Amino acid sequence: MSKPGDDGEAVSPSTQVTQAGRRAEWTGIPGQPGGVVNPPVWRASTILYDDVAHLRAARGNSHERWYYGRRGTPTHWALADALTEMEPGAAGTMLFPSGVAAISCALMAVLKPGDQLLMVDSVYDPSRACCDKVLKPMGIETVYYDPMIGGAIADLMTERTRAIFMESPGSLTFEVQDVPAIVAAAKARDVVTLIDNTWATPLLFPAHSHGVDISILACTKYITGHSDVMLGSVTASAALFPRIEQTARLFGQICGADDAWLALRGLRTLAVRLKQHQESALSVARWLAARPEVGAVLHPALPSCPGHAQWARDFAGSSGLFSFTLKGADDAARARFIDALRHFGIGYSWGGFESLALPVDPQLCRSATIWPATDPLIRLHIGLEDSQDLIADLEQAFLRL
């Protein structure tokens, strides 16, 4: 079946996401017309060959060719291909058993002993732990920088700077980075740029179109969308994909075929899910901003959020994750408030169809900047429930404060 876009026709990302990565060789039987919509789950360790000559010929096979289960199957390749297609300008995608595995492998691929990494101070804590507990003992220095630094990042670069890592917005405090300014400063010195793009996904922020070299997704969140899979991806430019591919293979990184299949299935509905997450999260965020119990609402689409201007300039929308402070409250009051919620689960992660509430303490995971708020912070993930039910739930929890 020919796809919109095959002949150069421009299609919108929400059309593309329903079809990306669908290839006849993964959905059909060779020699037979037609094929299924979704590639089947190809579970494999051993691949059997017709003879020794074919076995030997497969050894040198590159991406998307049978060799051995650790190099993936058509189920994996269909997902990887779809994620690459969603990032115009990217050359390829590798899959990992979690978002953290994807982040640490991408860093290992672009850095070597003696190098320096510039890492955003608002980064997801396990990414920071990789720098401090894995890269540092290897002789790779990490310098943390203010998420609002913009083009002034050039002042931090030295002869040893090889990579800049961004997470925009930060997944606890939601500062939106000036990605184009950072990318321009990096390109001027031939420094590699990486971004954790989990909050926006390529639908709301196609990172490679903004000049980023390597975009990373915790597919565990919105791509899969149903809170039942751990999965990560690294999508890289033509210059860097061979290094990502080689490092992932050397570390034996792969995910299960069932998980790849679930993620591809989730991807098909990403556009419509994100629209609803956006609409409901904005209703809840605006309602919270008007409550007397609330100090700051940190949502990139609200002018009060640091980096809102960058969000308005660069992003195609917002997703369902944001934070707010409880004015004048202490930790015990925050716990009482969260415990009183009925429609919000209490748990880590986000990006599924369910709403979640989490106490977060950004001051514990910063080193280059000081988190200014003294009021306790709560992170909400707004799921696909009716937003009026969620608002009523928050209201009854405020009454119990």
Ligand SMILES: Cc1ncc(COP(=O)(O)O)c(C=O)c1O
């Ligand atoms: C922003 C961000 N990046 C990466 C990850 C890691 O993903 P995973 O849980 O799949 O390892 C998370 C998980 O919460 C996250 O919030």
